[in-house]
Amino acid sequence: LKRGMDLACGDDTGTLKDLMASWVNVEYCPTPLIRPDDKHHQGFVSDACGKLLCPAEWCWDDPLIRAGIRDQTTAFIVYKNLWLPFMYENYEADAKNLECGLMKSKLLVMAFKAIFMSPSSANEVDREGDGTDILENNRSRVKTCVASIIGMRKVTPRAITYTACQVRFALSCITSWCTVDSDFNYQLFWNNIVDFFEDAPGPTVQVRLNRLLEWWTR
Numbered sequence: 001l002k003r004g005m006d007l008a009c010g011d012d013t014g015t016l017k018d019l020m021a022s023w024v025n026v027e028y029c030p031t032p033l034i035r036p037d038d039k040h041h042q043g044f045v046s047d048a049c050g051k052l053l054c055p056a057e058w059c060w061d062d063p064l065i066r067a068g069i070r071d072q073t074t075a076f077i078v079y080k081n082l083w084l085p086f087m088y089e090n091y092e093a094d095a096k097n098l099e100c101g102l103m104k105s106k107l108l109v110m111a112f113k114a115i116f117m118s119p120s121s122a123n124e125v126d127r128e129g130d131g132t133d134i135l136e137n138n139r140s141r142v143k144t145c146v147a148s149i150i151g152m153r154k155v156t157p158r159a160i161t162y163t164a165c166q167v168r169f170a171l172s173c174i175t176s177w178c179t180v181d182s183d184f185n186y187q188l189f190w191n192n193i194v195d196f197f198e199d200a201p202g203p204t205v206q207v208r209l210n211r212l213l214e215w216w217t218r
Helices: 002-028 047-051 065-069 106-115 118-124 156-169 186-198 203-217
Strands: none
Touching: 002 047, 002 106, 002 118, 002 156, 047 065, 047 156, 106 118, 106 156, 156 186, 186 203
């Protein structure tokens, strides 16, 4: 069973490796373009990938911050509990309200569709918010997709969490999966996102989270 899970995870990683390079090139038109066969030039080495991986509280365009992250100075260690821009609507966070737009990025939705529906269905997400009717629009057309096979009727917090981890890895410069990437721990990153969804500090926040999941499933 574990071997099967590892193989499935590896398939998803391989699928997103090629797709992510294409998506980042379209979104940011970097020079040089991101190459799917050369991850060594992704991650914080790349300005385009770095902008998506830089913690939302920091400004990647600030040369001091950019240099600090690349040099891994103590003040700019990217920890697991920092939200990342690729998770936000329009890839930008509101410094005064870091929950606003979180988990609503086009990149995250496209990756979800590529993993749970089909790579081609990801292209239906033409702008922020569109194409998020992930399940119902595709169920009749893609009978053998992961969502149909596992009986997924609605988008779950852990499915979004899994997708976020896969996207973070796809944007990184690491060539093979490992739980700890330098100072970044994927297990702790996973736990942080799951806690965000499943450990709401009160009923008001829970209502907002329920609306977020409805946004994903609709």
